[in-house]
Amino acid sequence: MKLFLIAPKWPEHSLWGQIYFRFPYLALTTLAALTDDDWDISIVDENAESLDFSDLPDLAAISVMTPLAKRAYEIADNFRANGVQVVLGGIHPTMMKDEASIHADAVVMGEAEEIWPQVLSDFKRGKLKPVYSFTDFCSLDGLRFPKRELLNRKAYFFINTIQTTRGCPFDCEFCSVTSFYGRTYRVRSVEEVVREVEHMGGGFVFFVDDNIVGKPAYAKELFRALVPLNVKWFSQASLSIVKDGELLELAQSSGCKGLFIGFESLSQEALRAMGKSANHVEEYKEAIKILHNHGIGIQGSFIFGTDQDNQSVFSDVLRFIEKTHIEAALFSVLTPFPGTRIQEVLSKQNRILHTDWEKYDMNHVVFRPKKMSPKQLQDGFNWAYKNLYGYRSIVKRLFPFTRSGLFYGIQNYGFRQAWKKTLNTNE
Numbered sequence: 001m002k003l004f005l006i007a008p009k010w011p012e013h014s015l016w017g018q019i020y021f022r023f024p025y026l027a028l029t030t031l032a033a034l035t036d037d038d039w040d041i042s043i044v045d046e047n048a049e050s051l052d053f054s055d056l057p058d059l060a061a062i063s064v065m066t067p068l069a070k071r072a073y074e075i076a077d078n079f080r081a082n083g084v085q086v087v088l089g090g091i092h093p094t095m096m097k098d099e100a101s102i103h104a105d106a107v108v109m110g111e112a113e114e115i116w117p118q119v120l121s122d123f124k125r126g127k128l129k130p131v132y133s134f135t136d137f138c139s140l141d142g143l144r145f146p147k148r149e150l151l152n153r154k155a156y157f158f159i160n161t162i163q164t165t166r167g168c169p170f171d172c173e174f175c176s177v178t179s180f181y182g183r184t185y186r187v188r189s190v191e192e193v194v195r196e197v198e199h200m201g202g203g204f205v206f207f208v209d210d211n212i213v214g215k216p217a218y219a220k221e222l223f224r225a226l227v228p229l230n231v232k233w234f235s236q237a238s239l240s241i242v243k244d245g246e247l248l249e250l251a252q253s254s255g256c257k258g259l260f261i262g263f264e265s266l267s268q269e270a271l272r273a274m275g276k277s278a279n280h281v282e283e284y285k286e287a288i289k290i291l292h293n294h295g296i297g298i299q300g301s302f303i304f305g306t307d308q309d310n311q312s313v314f315s316d317v318l319r320f321i322e323k324t325h326i327e328a329a330l331f332s333v334l335t336p337f338p339g340t341r342i343q344e345v346l347s348k349q350n351r352i353l354h355t356d357w358e359k360y361d362m363n364h365v366v367f368r369p370k371k372m373s374p375k376q377l378q379d380g381f382n383w384a385y386k387n388l389y390g391y392r393s394i395v396k397r398l399f400p401f402t403r404s405g406l407f408y409g410i411q412n413y414g415f416r417q418a419w420k421k422t423l424n425t426n427e
């Protein structure tokens, strides 16, 4: 029996469709690990290689995020027209079951661990159900190691992605983490994480947790256990990490070289409105200094388009990033993803412009902002990205160069190229 596990490609008009230093989706290697050995499994990440429709599997499972939904449905429709049964899963089908059902033989809602073996067994018996729903949250004990050996290594910047926790204790109104995982924050056993890191055999490690320091006591135990492994790692963390000196020291000594930090806004009122009141704008500068003093580079996330933002937000954020020497940043247009609280709010206010999912890529304006027109928000967003990844800003931010300067130099150059291509595609 042949099984295809598929990640649809990002639209060309999206920054993510142009980035070359990509890493693989853990969802597919995790599904592969949950699949019995009698299946012949192929992982097809369309962002890394093309999908050959003349080679038909018995079953295709497609992992779907909102901006990839259109392409996922195209793939599903094509396969089904050729007699291949299709399963759709991931966050978008979980939130949009009825829509996904039109394109699938089965829709999987929720986490796959408990459901996937059942799906495969039902398929083999010819009894696939239209919907599989797992409303609980699975234990993270004894998870099988993702099957990274099925990946085309050459297609990725690095393949060592690993998860140690799931969920986030916070509940920001724009974020789909809580709508998918609830307000649970689950952790894996440190021994199991260590075994998996050892199994990966060195190199950079990216902990794809939504917030690796959500439970400081656990994070400390994990970081202590990582020290002897001598790895260099990156992850995502809340800014609260700087409040705990011991936690920060341990992060540094265990090999943390960079953190993705959600600053989101320079307006405290906007942070309060989006439910991110754990962030305090007046503490940002000092927090950044503390992280830098610990040799930890920062990839900052900023959102444009909140009800507090007017047209000055773009230059204010850019100036802040340059002044504080944040190594790299990701800008997002506020996006009302299905299942989020912001989607409910904007929908009630009749401010959502359309549901062309391809444009829900955080690079395009899909709602009516309060203090700008959609075009002003779009133009300001494009202006901010163009300037952030201009050579002047790159040099300003990365100077004086530190040891991790080379890594961030390459990353900035990659973003610069990707953004230029994105803009060309959108023109």
Ligand code: SF4
Binding pocket: 168, 169, 170, 171, 172, 175, 176, 177, 178, 210, 211, 238, 262, 276
């Ligand atoms: S802190 Fe980050 S991961 Fe947690 S809810 Fe907010 S945006 Fe989502």
